[in-house]
Amino acid sequence: MNRFFKSMYMLMVYLFLYIPVIILVINSFNSSKYMTGWKGFTLDWYSKLASNTMLLDAAINSFTVAFLSASAATVLGTLTAVTLYRYSFFGKKLLYALVYVVIMSPDIVMGISLLVLFASIKIELGFWTLLVSHITFSIPFVVVTVYSRLSGFDKNVIEAAKDLGADEMRIFKSVILPMSLPAVAAGWLLSFTLSLDDVIVSFFVTGPGYEVLPLRIFSMVRLGVKPEINALCAIILLFSLVMVMTSQFLMRERK
Amino acid sequence: MRFFQTIALLLAMCMPLAASAKELYLYNWSEYMPEEVLQKFQKETGIKVIYNTYDSNEAMYAKVKLISGKGYDLIVPSTYYVSKMRKENLLSKIDKNKIPNFKNLEKSLLNKPYDPSNDYSVPYLWGSTGLSYNADKVKEKVDSWSILWKPAYKGKILLTDDVREVFQMALVQLGYSGNTIKESEIKEAYELLKKLMPAVRTFNSESPKVPYINGEVTIGMNWNGEAFLAQEEMPSMRYVYPKEGVILWMDNFAIPKNAQNINEAHTFINFVLRPEISKIISEEIGYAIPNREGKKLLDEEVRNNPTSYPSDAIVAKGEFQEDVGDAILIYEKYWEMLKTGK
Amino acid sequence: MNERSLFKTIVISIISLWFLIFVFVPNILVFAVSFLERHENNFVTFSFTLENYQRIFTSVYFTVFAESFRLAFISMLICLLVGYPFAYRLARLKGRVKHILFMLIIIPFWTSSLIRTYAIMIVLKTNGLLNKTLLATGIISEPLELLYTGTAVTIGMVYSLLPFMILPLYASIEKLDKVYIEAAGDLGANKIQTFIKVIIPLTMPGIIAGCILVFLPSFCLFYIPDLMGGAKELLIGNLIKNQFLSARDWPFGSAVSVVLSCIMAVLLLVYYKSTKLVQKSGERGGI
Numbered sequence: 001m002n003r004f005f006k007s008m009y010m011l012m013v014y015l016f017l018y019i020p021v022i023i024l025v026i027n028s029f030n031s032s033k034y035m036t037g038w039k040g041f042t043l044d045w046y047s048k049l050a051s052n053t054m055l056l057d058a059a060i061n062s063f064t065v066a067f068l069s070a071s072a073a074t075v076l077g078t079l080t081a082v083t084l085y086r087y088s089f090f091g092k093k094l095l096y097a098l099v100y101v102v103i104m105s106p107d108i109v110m111g112i113s114l115l116v117l118f119a120s121i122k123i124e125l126g127f128w129t130l131l132v133s134h135i136t137f138s139i140p141f142v143v144v145t146v147y148s149r150l151s152g153f154d155k156n157v158i159e160a161a162k163d164l165g166a167d168e169m170r171i172f173k174s175v176i177l178p179m180s181l182p183a184v185a186a187g188w189l190l191s192f193t194l195s196l197d198d199v200i201v202s203f204f205v206t207g208p209g210y211e212v213l214p215l216r217i218f219s220m221v222r223l224g225v226k227p228e229i230n231a232l233c234a235i236i237l238l239f240s241l242v243m244v245m246t247s248q249f250l251m252r253e254r255k
Numbered sequence: 256m257r258f259f260q261t262i263a264l265l266l267a268m269c270m271p272l273a274a275s276a277k278e279l280y281l282y283n284w285s286e287y288m289p290e291e292v293l294q295k296f297q298k299e300t301g302i303k304v305i306y307n308t309y310d311s312n313e314a315m316y317a318k319v320k321l322i323s324g325k326g327y328d329l330i331v332p333s334t335y336y337v338s339k340m341r342k343e344n345l346l347s348k349i350d351k352n353k354i355p356n357f358k359n360l361e362k363s364l365l366n367k368p369y370d371p372s373n374d375y376s377v378p379y380l381w382g383s384t385g386l387s388y389n390a391d392k393v394k395e396k397v398d399s400w401s402i403l404w405k406p407a408y409k410g411k412i413l414l415t416d417d418v419r420e421v422f423q424m425a426l427v428q429l430g431y432s433g434n435t436i437k438e439s440e441i442k443e444a445y446e447l448l449k450k451l452m453p454a455v456r457t458f459n460s461e462s463p464k465v466p467y468i469n470g471e472v473t474i475g476m477n478w479n480g481e482a483f484l485a486q487e488e489m490p491s492m493r494y495v496y497p498k499e500g501v502i503l504w505m506d507n508f509a510i511p512k513n514a515q516n517i518n519e520a521h522t523f524i525n526f527v528l529r530p531e532i533s534k535i536i537s538e539e540i541g542y543a544i545p546n547r548e549g550k551k552l553l554d555e556e557v558r559n560n561p562t563s564y565p566s567d568a569i570v571a572k573g574e575f576q577e578d579v580g581d582a583i584l585i586y587e588k589y590w591e592m593l594k595t596g597k
Numbered sequence: 598m599n600e601r602s603l604f605k606t607i608v609i610s611i612i613s614l615w616f617l618i619f620v621f622v623p624n625i626l627v628f629a630v631s632f633l634e635r636h637e638n639n640f641v642t643f644s645f646t647l648e649n650y651q652r653i654f655t656s657v658y659f660t661v662f663a664e665s666f667r668l669a670f671i672s673m674l675i676c677l678l679v680g681y682p683f684a685y686r687l688a689r690l691k692g693r694v695k696h697i698l699f700m701l702i703i704i705p706f707w708t709s710s711l712i713r714t715y716a717i718m719i720v721l722k723t724n725g726l727l728n729k730t731l732l733a734t735g736i737i738s739e740p741l742e743l744l745y746t747g748t749a750v751t752i753g754m755v756y757s758l759l760p761f762m763i764l765p766l767y768a769s770i771e772k773l774d775k776v777y778i779e780a781a782g783d784l785g786a787n788k789i790q791t792f793i794k795v796i797i798p799l800t801m802p803g804i805i806a807g808c809i810l811v812f813l814p815s816f817c818l819f820y821i822p823d824l825m826g827g828a829k830e831l832l833i834g835n836l837i838k839n840q841f842l843s844a845r846d847w848p849f850g851s852a853v854s855v856v857l858s859c860i861m862a863v864l865l866l867v868y869y870k871s872t873k874l875v876q877k878s879g880e881r882g883g884i
Contacts, residue, residue, distance in 0.1 A: 034464065034465055036469055051290070053290075054306055112317065115318070115321055116321065119322055199310075203310070203314060203318070204317075204321075208307050208326040209280070209307070211308065215308060216308055218285075218310045219308035219310040221311075221462070222285075222287050223284075223286060223484075224465070224481070224484070225462065
């Protein structure tokens with residue numbers, strides 16, 4: 001009985017998370033333009049999407065930046081968390097403070113201040129500035145997640161490894177990293193999500209010629225968001241689900 | 256070493272190639288220029304349009320200002336940002352000799368105070384912010400902004416989420432200019448709006464038509480293009496021009512100061528001003544074109560639809576938004592008070 | 598020995614350099630600008646003033662701050678209450694199912710947030726899915742006006758912030774050793790006692806991490822409250838954005854941002870100190 005309630009609870013949370021995206025998928029087949037009610041089945045939005053190269057390009061750019069920035073932020077963030085957890089050094093408190101400053105910085109303040117920075121050192125705006133900014137605002141989310149996982153560990157394990165002659169690199173690779181793996185994965189996923197969703201910072205730091213999807217969607221306000229976006233989101237959703245399932249399947253095969 | 260030489264050689268070969276391919280960096284709202292037009296343009300002129308987007312005049316202005324307009328060849332600011340950017344020397348002069356199709360434009364929409372001789376801006380699309388209502392629920396005659404203050408519509412009102420538009424609506428009712436910079440007048444408008452606040456169901460500048468179609472609101476402000484599009488799915492949607500005067504806006508082409516491809520920008524403007532291209536734009540986007548010759552090609556039904564094309568008398572009575580300079584701080588102050596209920 | 602410290606030195610320098618250039622310098626700029634005066638055409642003029650800070654301490658901005666705080670706090674609390682049992686349950690699962698379910702939490706968030714918010718609005722609107730269901734089942738007799746109310750805002754906020762609570766919680770709960778729970782049971786503690794005295798203190802780092810990742814960003818979030826709440830209230834996020842973009846008063850916007858950071862810093866400090874005290878007394882009680 002207890003088990004039943006626990007499973008029901010989990011199901012309820014998943015329902016809460018998935019009802020809006022299910023509606024989104026249904027609406028991608030709805031011939032009503034403004035999602036205001038069911039007006040009949042259509043595949044129009046998918047065919048319109050297929051010919052909208054600018055939108056597809058922006059989607060590809062978004063996923064590229066999200067993947068690269070999440071990966072880089074995970075590496076840097078994990079290292080930062082480990083550094084804060086293990087070492088004491090000059091400026092440690094400041095580093096702590098800066099981590100929190102990033103999380104609470106309003107997007108617009110971060111976007112404009114980074115743009116001023118890039119402009120004053122004459123860096124050309126574009127893919128690289130966008131990537132660096134996304135890495136920067138993602139790092140703290142990895143740091144906080146990984147740090148929370150580390151901070152309950154028995155430090156004796158590390159000492160033992162040290163006594164056995166392992167160097168710092170080795171300790172990091174074979175003791176700390178395996179211990180914090182779920183947190184590292186969680187950090188990567190959060191960074192990836194943040195990067196995919198960002199509009200305001202991206203607007204300021206990107207240059208002519210490199211555009212991301214959220215910005216394109218938000219800039220549709222003049223005419224209202226087009227139904228092709230529903231189709232695009234439905235495809236992204238399907239693609240993500242397939243990726244997750246295959247990766248799990250492959251992982252089991254290897255074992 | 257040889258490796259680097261090869262790379263250098265390759266780079267050297269690429270450079271002139273990249274430079275010779277003609278490009279135009281357009282900075283605009285998303286989907287605000289039909290893909291068909293861009294393709295036709297590239298096919299005919301060989302100039303590739305690289306389309307970048309922004310979501311508000313304010314954001315576009317901040318970015319263009321910070322990078323001194325470098326990297327963008329053509330932007331589409333609205334009236335009050337044309338005057339502001341022009342005054343701040345952010346725009347370069349448009350050479351009308353390179354735009355013979357300029358003559359196609361409607362005379363009554365040129366030489367407005369925000370750019371008296373159109374030296375820095377060429378009108379692209381225009382529209383208005385007026386009164387919208389659901390004819391199934393509102394049975395009386397609607398011709399004045401003051402109807403919003405009637406108790407019958409409490410909790411059923413939509414206002415746009417734009418400080419200038421909302422204040423302009425209140426100011427014209429009081430008989431003042433919507434572009435006033437006098438604090439006493441703005442304060443009076445604030446007092447009037449304060450009484451309206453409890454009746455407001457939502458502020459919306461994302462897509463004002465949706466709350467009307469959903470039935471969440473019955474009356475309020477709206478953009479004419481949104482109302483026009485909503486009529487497709489909601490026949491009871493009405494759009495009227497209030498007798499106090501309507502709020503007009505115009506989006507214009509302008510060339511930033513440090514644009515690289517000035518010739519291409521002129522070619523593009525000239526291309527868009529062709530009657531048949533204007534027609535495509537009007538049909539696809541839904542807003543009105545300021546193009547006299549292009550308008551003649553439109554279906555009679557569209558051309559005579561007062562929602563899209565108001566009469567000259569209404570336009571003459573309407574008011575374009577202008578830059579108010581430092582007075583924006585006064586507006587912003589009262590806007591904050593309005594929204595925090597002080 | 599040399600090799601040991603080499604790794605440490607390299608790591609510390611890379612990280613410090615990154616934060617110095619991309620976080621410290623831009624924030625110093627913001628801090629500096631907050632003491633300058635607004636200029637109509639150039640954003641700022643280089644003359645020192647404290648006026649920006651004086652302006653913040655007026656009742657209008659107090660309301661803005663209090664409202665943002667309330668919303669962020671409630672969102673955080675609901676996220677924690679919903680997320681904790683969920684993460685706990687998830688962490689106790691095994692194998693492939695666990696990994697798949699873990700990934701399924703985040704996947705909805707890879708679609709456009711704007712479109713997702715529209716979809717939630719479709720559920721909540723007066724003739725929407727929720728009202729139709731409730732009317733059909735006879736729970737209510739009149740449709741509820743949910744959209745453009747505080748309830749709708751809270752639902753929207755919780756929806757978008759939930760993964761930022763669940764993921765850190767999961768990462769922290771996952772390592773919880775069953776031995777402790779069993780030991781507590783053997784010592785005669787009932788389930789509730791075990792939960793309060795053993796499980797909560799052990800998973801405290803995860804709770805703190807989740808709360809921080811939800812509370813801090815939600816403070817400046819404004820487009821979800823605007824869309825779902827009808828933009829009738831002004832939040833800190835709106836205020837800062839309006840100051841930077843429509844009023845073009847960068848010094849004042851910067852000052853608000855600086856004050857916000859300071860208040861948050863104080864809150865975090867108090868929070869840490871108090872949780873440390875709780876943890877210490879908990880440990881003592883445990884022994």
